[in-house]
Amino acid sequence: MFEMSDSEINVDQLMYKIREAVATQNQSAGQNGSESLSGFSLTGKIDSNSHRDSPSLNLQPQFHFRPDNQYHIDDFLKYHGEEFLRNAYRALLKREPDPSGWAQYLNSLSSGRLNKVDVLASLRYSPEGERAQVKVAGLTWPATIRRLERLPIIGYLLEMAIAAGRLPQLLRHLRQSEFYFLARQQQIVDHDDQFHKQLAEALTQVSAKTLAATETAANQQLVIELLLQQQKDLAARQIEFNNLMEAGLSDSRQHVDERTAALKRQLDEHLRQYQELAQQTAEQIQRLLHHQQEVTEQKELLRQHQQLSQQAAEQTQEQLRQQRVRTQKIAEQLTQQVAPQIERLLRGQQLAQTEIVMQERRLTSLLEEARKRSPDAPDEPILPLVATEEDHLLDPLYASFEDQFRGEREEIKNRLRVYLPILKGANVLRDVLDIGSGRGEWLEILKHEGVRARGVDRNRVFIEQCRQSGLEVVEADALAYLRSLPDRSLDAATSFHLVEHLPFETLIKLLDEIVRTLRSGGLLILETPNPENFIVGSYSFYADPTHRNPIPSATLQFLLESRGLGRIEVMKLRPWDAAKIDGNTEIIKRFNEYFYCAPDYGIIGWKV
Amino acid sequence: MLDKKIIIVTPWFERFAGGAELLARGMAREFAKRGIPTMVFTTCSLSPYDSWWKDYYRPGVYDVAGIETRRFATVKSRARYDAVIGKLRRGTNLTARDEQDFFDYGINSSDLVDELAGFTDGDYEIIALPYFHGLTNSVINRYPGKISLIPCFHDEPQFYWGTTEALLRHAKLIFFNSAEEKQMTIRQYGQKVGRGIIEGVVTGVGVELPISDDEQGTISPRLPDSYFVYAGRKEVGKNVPLLCQWFTSYAEKSRRDSKLIFIGGGDKTLIPSSDRFIDLGFVSEAMKQQVISHSRGVINLSENESFSIVIMEGWLLGVPAIVSAGCAVTTNHVRRCNGGLYVANGEEFGLALKYLEEQDAVRKILAGNGQQYVSREFSFDAVLARYLREFRQHQKPEQLCSTAS
DSSP: OEEOOOSOOOHHHHHHHHHHHHHHHHHTTTTOOOOOOTTEETTSOOOGGGOSSOOOOOOSOOOOOOTTOEEEHHHHHTOOHHHHHHHHIIIIISSOOOHHHHHHHHHHHHHTSSOHHHHHHHHHTSHHHHHHTOEEETOHHHHHHHHHHTSTTHHHHHHHHHHHHTHHHHHHHHHHHHHHHHHHHHHHHHHHHHHHHHHHHHHHHHHHHHHHHHHHHHHHHHHHHHHHHHHHHHHHHHHHHHHHHHHHHHHHHHHHHHHHHHHHHHHHHHHHHHHHHHHHHHHHHHHHHHHHHHHHHHHHHHHHHHHHHHHHHHHHHHHHHHHHHHHHHHHHHHHHHHHHHHHHHHHHHHHHHHHHHHHHHHHHHHHHHHHHHHHHOTTSOSHHHHHHHHHTTTHHHHHHHHHHHTOOHHHHHHHHGGGHHHHHHTTOOSOEEEETOTTOHHHHHHHHTTOOEEEEESOHHHHHHHHHTTOOEEESOHHHHHHHSOTTOEEEEEEESOGGGSOHHHHHHHHHHHHHHEEEEEEEEEEEEOTTSHHHHHTGGGGSTTOOOOOOHHHHHHHHHHTTEEEEEEEEEOOOGGGOOOOOSHHHHHHHHHHHSOSEEEEEEEEO | OOSSEEEEEOSOOSSOOOHHHHHHHHHHHHHHHTTOOEEEEEESOOOTTSOTTSOSSOSEEEEETTEEEEEEOOOOOOHHHHHHHHHHHHTOOOOHHHHHHHHHTSSOOHHHHHHGGGGOSSSEEEEEOOTTSHHHHHHHHHSTTTEEEOOOOOSSGGGGSHHHHHHHHHOSOBEESSHHHHHHHHHHHHHHHTHHHHTOEEOOOOOOOOOOOOSOOSOOTTSOSSEEEEESOBOGGGTHHHHHHHHHHHHHHHTOOOEEEEESOBOGGGSOSSTTEEEEESOOHHHHHHHHHTSSOEEEOOSOOSSOHHHHHHHHTTOOEEEETTOHHHHHHHHHHTOEEEESSHHHHHHHHHHHHHOHHHHHHHHHHHHHHHHHHSSHHHHHHHHHHHHHHTSOHHHHHHHHO
């Protein structure tokens, strides 16, 4: 039946095969009742048994070559003509016929000069045939007879005798041949009929396809004709349009000509008017030029006048500017001169006010004490209190002195910022005690940095100022205050320019109390004038009448170490490099070292 | 989406299921399903086979499967129509007056035609079908350039009448069911009518298997193992006698016990009395689908097909088609999708049937090809998109502007 090669099906091919099968079926109608579509493939590939071309007409059977090279003469004699000769060559000589042998044998066979036995004998017994060693049973005797028949006279007689003897056999062969030829003739006729039927079928299909194509072409022709008709209509409309356009254009041209002539007349008139106008204009221009020259001259004079005026204005402006600069300089100089005085006056006023407040307090204290004691406790002396108050009599003086000699507040703050990295490095954020806090510069820095600190001082003027600035300061004697603090209650203690005011024994006590109150890992920062600087040691140290003794850094380092602090570090501060004398001589070096080295030093000690 | 409403004008709407009526029913349903307001204007007649000149329904507004359906009284005078039919039967040449009478006094409704005047202002796309009936001719000729036409042309005498040319001239847009139908129309009227036809769109017909929830879905045990199906009206015009003749010849020669099952109404006398033929008549949708889906093929030898929904449904149910090579429409469907066989004579028919009976694998491949073809080309989405594209392209410029704003 059908072969299924794949899932791709083409219905047209399928129908083609069905129609082919119908044709075949009709051809074999009556021979086989069953109808089948065998021999067709759905893919359109037709197998060998059902080739579309007319089948080849084979009147002679297939020759079978034998591998053992042993044939019988009848194996060859049942073939004829070219087929016989080709088989003989291939079987006996094992090759294809050569052109000359092929032509010669065919001529001999067709002329009757040789028969098939002669050809077989000639090939078999040729030197090439002997080498091939192919055996042909039944060939020897007929070949011998044929050779004898070719002898003169005897051969003729022999041939006649054999012919007479074989006459019945020849007659039988003749009948066989007659049947054979008639059968082959019928086969040819059948083949021819089949071929014509297939041809007719193919022509029918071609005709159908041609018809379909013709129909398609006719449809397309219709569409084309339709389009052509539309094109013709369009062309006709185009012509009509062109005619209309032509007529319109003709009218337009006439109108344009008339209009052009009128315009030309108008143009001539305008030209004449323009010429008159031009002449008038030229005269006016002449007058204007003359007037313009006068104006130019006047403008030049005006320009010169303006230039002079501008120069004068510039000079005046420059003079005014210089005057303004001078005035400004004078004002600045006056300001510079007056400002410190004003500052001092303001300071003095502030001190005076503070002093007045202090005095009022003292007086109030004394009066209250006197009022309390005179009636009820006449025996208690009032002198100690008076003595205490007497200690503060010099507070305003010292405050004023410090303002004069210690330096400006901002400058001092800048100097003290050198210790900030040390505190930050020690991660100190609270419990810092500044001993002798003075004007509170260091406390202000710490507050700004977020470190909780408090000061202790005896000078009420300083304390009042600090409190007004929001700083925490205790009015007390430093040693007494330290003694009031518990052990290891401070993270850091600082004291700037205090130790040089203390007697030695007090200094030792102070250091001992500091060491006691510092927590383990806490630190002490001290700053004091550096007596290594000759100017400091011999002069400026004594500017402060409350200074007792300058303390060399080595001495202080020794004292700190001896009282229990470690990791002592000395910082020489602010050497006067700018004032140093240039030169490398020993004397210059020593001079610079003695006179311009650091005027102060700081010393840091850690409680282990 | 379309910002207009759609009105479908067709002589019968609801029960009668001819090709054009099925087309109208499907379009109305699917347009509405896609959110496009759709109405149907039809007559009060039940079907062409039930005294079509009589009003089966009362005039008024009906709800038919969710579609607003307005029914109008039919034209009752049919004497002149019958006279034309008489001439046709006698083979007498018709005059132009006869042709006009055929349409004017065939199924028609002057009330409907008048009522439609209020809907031609541009807010509606009105589609009338098919060309064969008077109603379609009346509405299109009454409102030239306002109403679109789905002609459903066949190669039949009416197609060549002068009335058809007028109809084509007056239609707003023309929608063809197949390329062959358009080709035939161009051949006959292309030169006379011009671009209206050339630019007509081949929309095809939307095909989807109807959903049925009735309980008649089981296969009857009487049905044979191997059978083919003819689904449709049994009419001479559908080549049913030829089908019976060829099938008989096939069955006798092949010595097979093959059967041919008929589904649908029509003239039962056309079927020979033989156990080879089984006429089920009208069956439920579910039964129909079951019978077709178990068959070896759906046969349609009609040569007057403008689309053939039947073979499409067969493909959707996994069954190949056997059609007449004499019908260009069905043959080209089959050839385009490689979904079946087209036969020109009884011998080809016999071999085709034998082949489909014996080759299960090939039969499935053919059916699968057809199924893909229908899904791709004739799903309602694809078909309606073609209609909507045409409607949008032919909207007036001011409507486009108002839409754009």
